[in-house]
Amino acid sequence: MAQELGAHMTEETECMIDRDAGRKPGSGQCSGNVKEMRAVMLSGFGGLNKLRVTKKLMPEPQRGEVKIRVKACGLNFLDLMVRQGTIDSPPKPPLVPGFECCGIVESVGENTERFEIGDRVMAFANYNAWAEVVCTPEEFVYKLPDEMSFAEAAAFALNFVAAYMMLFEVANLREGMSVLVHSAGGAVGQAVAQLCSTLPNVTVFGVASSSKHSAIRDSVTHLFDRNTDYIQEVKKISPEGIDIVLDCLCGENTGKGLSLLKPLGTYILYGASNMVTGETKSLFSFAKSWWQVEKVNPIKLYEENKVMAGFSLPNLLFKQGRSALVESVMDKLLCLYNQEKIKPVVDSLWALEEVKEAMQRIHDRGNIGKLILDVEKSPTPLMASDSTETSEAGEEEEEAEGDNDSKERMPFIH
């Protein structure tokens, strides 16, 4: 596959391109037949200093693939976990992160049928999405409605598909039910809230930092501060429990979530952001966190009539081959979008070169809705006092050891 081409590029080649990059800033093409592109590169697992924008050979579509000239990419919490290496079986760095993008079809490989050059599309990619050009199998590509902007498209696919599949495929959301969502202010949380509003009389309990409350109050029925004992608050309002609990935190929240369920209710773990801490640098941290998670006895579920589920859209798409199902879900979602029943919430747009600042923002859970990497955006010049790395605990020391960050970025400013 084309994606692997980039990941397996030798370090020597990469250095050569990096040297070129200084002489031809912003250029997408070298002299001769060698085509290049800008991409975000993760040099190894760890802190923000492991990320930089570099030049890479531009991929060409292989059999069954579509080549997309990228306009914007989605940044997800999962990308932060990739950077820290806190995911299961991570690929070997250096690698280009990113699981979703949107743009314009530039060419198609053999044996593709559904796309033509010039089509506006959004797409999933198994890494390599944070680049000017992405090649990905046709089965992961979807046409955009005319009304959908590229910023909206970059905020759409992963979060709305995940929210829809959890509510309607894993659980069975119906009129009159109740849903609790952690991180109600995040992109998935906002998608969940919108999808719940497409059915009559669904009660949404949201948990979010109090700083986000004024911005998202209208999107949910009841809103709780993450730092309060929201379990007790929810039980006061709904003593009989909740039908669906969506948890992206893991850890002790699994037990809490299960305890909140009504009989026949469904708890879904769709992320493990509690595994990410400022200190997490070790490659063993994933395994360590795994063992710290409280395991659940199936007999407890039997006695309590409860359902415990896990949902990972990247695994479903890239490891488990369920792209046809995801496509049918995307059809339903685009129908809801065209009916103006759902609309992605965009938090902010960032240049590729601002990926560290963007990642810091999602680490600090400062975002309301989706963070977008806008490939055509120029980075905002750094202010003298600007320092975004200090709030991610433990970064500072390593930053000092790392490359000089601004030198890397300079070629792409202006």
Added chain:
Amino acid sequence: MAQELGAHMTEETECMIDRDAGRKPGSGQCSGNVKEMRAVMLSGFGGLNKLRVTKKLMPEPQRGEVKIRVKACGLNFLDLMVRQGTIDSPPKPPLVPGFECCGIVESVGENTERFEIGDRVMAFANYNAWAEVVCTPEEFVYKLPDEMSFAEAAAFALNFVAAYMMLFEVANLREGMSVLVHSAGGAVGQAVAQLCSTLPNVTVFGVASSSKHSAIRDSVTHLFDRNTDYIQEVKKISPEGIDIVLDCLCGENTGKGLSLLKPLGTYILYGASNMVTGETKSLFSFAKSWWQVEKVNPIKLYEENKVMAGFSLPNLLFKQGRSALVESVMDKLLCLYNQEKIKPVVDSLWALEEVKEAMQRIHDRGNIGKLILDVEKSPTPLMASDSTETSEAGEEEEEAEGDNDSKERMPFIH
């Protein structure tokens, strides 16, 4: 509640009635105003010798209850677990077992609306169902279709409601899916197979003892011997996995069941019959088995996109107050029955006095479909060589210490 009246009867009263029973076999009424009834009594947790038929004061319906003159009762594997004390928080014996019965409404308590004297009904009861008369809250009572015999009715409620709710409420069975059911020859297994056949193109994988294969071969798509490595056989036929796995065994079957699931597939534990062994006598056995069950890490479900659920209809009805939902399920099931799409499979009918033989049969997994206690049936006279207790390992010794079984039964023969 009326049920508790019987359970709290003093031992002295019980002995008096037992002495009476010898003089007035089969009589439902004493002299004066004291009404009596026959009932199966469990004197303590343990072997078959803990069961006997005795006389008890007949309950009268309390507010909201319906009094049923019982024709037949369902015998379930759960009743065997009750006898052994291998359920969670069992009530204190002596008690009358039984969770379902059918018959004719004899009277109704205050504040009931839906039933009239003479109505043919089936009902759930929170214990006390194995008796000539049962009083149970109106919410657990359902009218019978004219075409449904009492034997069918006693085989219908618990198994079909459980099968339906697992397939359509907990999981989301749809056209083209695949289902694996352990104990395919049992009453739930047969109900599952029939309900799967109401949708197009559902593949049913059944596991059963080879002795049952000829009888149930037509009810499932693929049939496997319990003693073979059926996991490998299933994987050969369906390498991509199964959509729904229904497990009533627990123990190591949980891991096996989860491993067989497709992504987004659902494993449902609806019983724990592996907790029942011939040797199980200890009151601590439930707790011991609980800790021996392999617990499941929610992160594993997340990575594999799997759903693990538990389902206990008695808990749903009697502890968790979901009778309204069960009633709506019963409406759908009676509709399917009237359309002749489902029909309960009756294994055999037994007199109350034959409860030990019936329980031995379900313990040995000899039944195909449902075991029924027929309240109006006279027990078949024992043959000289008849001994059903020896095959339940470990019973013999205790039987020798126990009451003389045949003496207990004699009053009710002829």
